[in-house]
Amino acid sequence: MATSQDTTPETGPGGAGPLLDVRDLHVEFRTREGVARAVNGVSYSVDAGETLAVLGESGSGKSVTAQAVMGILDSPPGFVTGGQVIFQGRDLLTLGNEQRRKVRGDRMAMIFQDALSSLNPVLSVGDQLGEMYRVHRGMSRKDAKAKAIELMDRVRIPAARERVRQYPHQFSGGMRQRVMIAMAISLEPEVIIADEPTTALDVTVQAQVMELLADLQREFTMGLILITHDLGVVADVADKIAVMYAGRIVETSPVHDIYRAPAHPYTKGLLQSIPRLDQKGSELYAIKGLPPNLLHIPPGCAFHPRCPIARPVCRTDIPPLYVVDDKRASACHFWRETIGDERAAADRA
Numbered sequence: 001m002a003t004s005q006d007t008t009p010e011t012g013p014g015g016a017g018p019l020l021d022v023r024d025l026h027v028e029f030r031t032r033e034g035v036a037r038a039v040n041g042v043s044y045s046v047d048a049g050e051t052l053a054v055l056g057e058s059g060s061g062k063s064v065t066a067q068a069v070m071g072i073l074d075s076p077p078g079f080v081t082g083g084q085v086i087f088q089g090r091d092l093l094t095l096g097n098e099q100r101r102k103v104r105g106d107r108m109a110m111i112f113q114d115a116l117s118s119l120n121p122v123l124s125v126g127d128q129l130g131e132m133y134r135v136h137r138g139m140s141r142k143d144a145k146a147k148a149i150e151l152m153d154r155v156r157i158p159a160a161r162e163r164v165r166q167y168p169h170q171f172s173g174g175m176r177q178r179v180m181i182a183m184a185i186s187l188e189p190e191v192i193i194a195d196e197p198t199t200a201l202d203v204t205v206q207a208q209v210m211e212l213l214a215d216l217q218r219e220f221t222m223g224l225i226l227i228t229h230d231l232g233v234v235a236d237v238a239d240k241i242a243v244m245y246a247g248r249i250v251e252t253s254p255v256h257d258i259y260r261a262p263a264h265p266y267t268k269g270l271l272q273s274i275p276r277l278d279q280k281g282s283e284l285y286a287i288k289g290l291p292p293n294l295l296h297i298p299p300g301c302a303f304h305p306r307c308p309i310a311r312p313v314c315r316t317d318i319p320p321l322y323v324v325d326d327k328r329a330s331a332c333h334f335w336r337e338t339i340g341d342e343r344a345a346a347d348r349a
């Protein structure tokens with residue numbers, strides 16, 4: 001059975017639908033070289049207290065989707081050409097700039113990969129954190145500073161009282177990312193989008209920052225959208241996963257199911273390319289070829305030039321998101337085979 005891309009059951013508080021519900025989003029970049037179709041009908045949702053991991057190789061449209069959701073798309077050249085971003089029952093895409101800014105400041109926050117370029121180098125960390133409270137909450141300088149120290153404690157920056165006066169360059173990469181997280185949670189948003197928040201950090205620090213994010217998300221029962229190209233980092237913190245390829249979602253699933261039995265060859269390839277402790281010495285699998293240039297997305301299934309089980313139909317027919325079960329979907333004509341389902345044999349016979 002085929003469906004539209006929207007596979008998420010309506011489970012929001014009071015049955016009103018999810019907290020954030022992105023529906024059939026389309027974004028394109030109009031460039032001199034042509035139109036890059038960066039987002040082609042993406043639907044995903046996140047609820048309060050839930051973590052959605054958005055996974056895919058570089059260039060698959062993860063960040064552009066997030067930018068469109070947050071209302072910070074670089075436009076031009078980027079344009080949202082279709083879809084809805086329903087947040088607390090309202091379509092954010094229909095709001096004016098001022099209202100949009102307010103939602104972005106107060107209710108949704110974003111954490112970027114590169115804290116150094118997101119923070120102001122000439123303002124102390126305390127001033128930047130305090131500014132959130134002075135601008136958005138009208139607090140006095142003194143109260144805002146106290147809040148800044150409280151926030152720094154909360155994200156476990158040691159010696160907050162002393163470090164509040166320091167500048168971003170005086171912090172390590174991991175500590176800077178904690179400052180970014182502190183900024184993001186300062187106004188207690190309902191949703192945080194973290195775009196590769198740990199990619200620039202070394203492995204140990206990655207784990208600590210991820211754990212901090214997960215703890216805060218639970219404490220504030222926020223919806224968290226965690227963008228990453230690394231399946232390894234999200235296993236312990238995500239509830240569900242959306243895998244993106246060439247601007248589409250190719251698989252959605254609760255996190256445990258996807259590890260056990262991926263329903264899309266691309267997901268399978270990503271899983272096989274995670275380094276595993278029990279496979280020391282053996283060569284790491286890599287998906288052959290490169291992700292497509294979004295100016296020239298291959299016809300049919302965009303993954304077909306790289307897919308180990310592609311057949312003629314894959315070159316002509318775009319696979320819809322097939323329902324695998326009530327919580328899973330896969331955009332592969334041959335998902336049954338991929339998931340190792342017994343039914344595959346019967347269907348082919």
Ligand SMILES: Nc1ncnc2c1ncn2[C@@H]1O[C@H](COP(=O)(O)OP(=O)(O)O)[C@@H](O)[C@H]1O
Nearest residue numbers: 029036038057058059060061062063064074294
């Ligand atoms: N500012 C831009 N101008 C033109 N094209 C862009 C721009 N930003 C993104 N794109 C296009 O969107 C694609 C997806 O980008 P992005 O969402 O950043 O990928 P990722 O999945 O790595 O986050 C890029 O490969 C590029 O084709």
Ligand code: SF4
Nearest residue numbers: 301304307314332333
């Ligand atoms: S639709 Fe075809 S090419 Fe695409 S992932 Fe499935 S088998 Fe591979």
Ligand SMILES: [Mg+2]
Nearest residue numbers: 062063064195
């Ligand atoms: Mg990105």
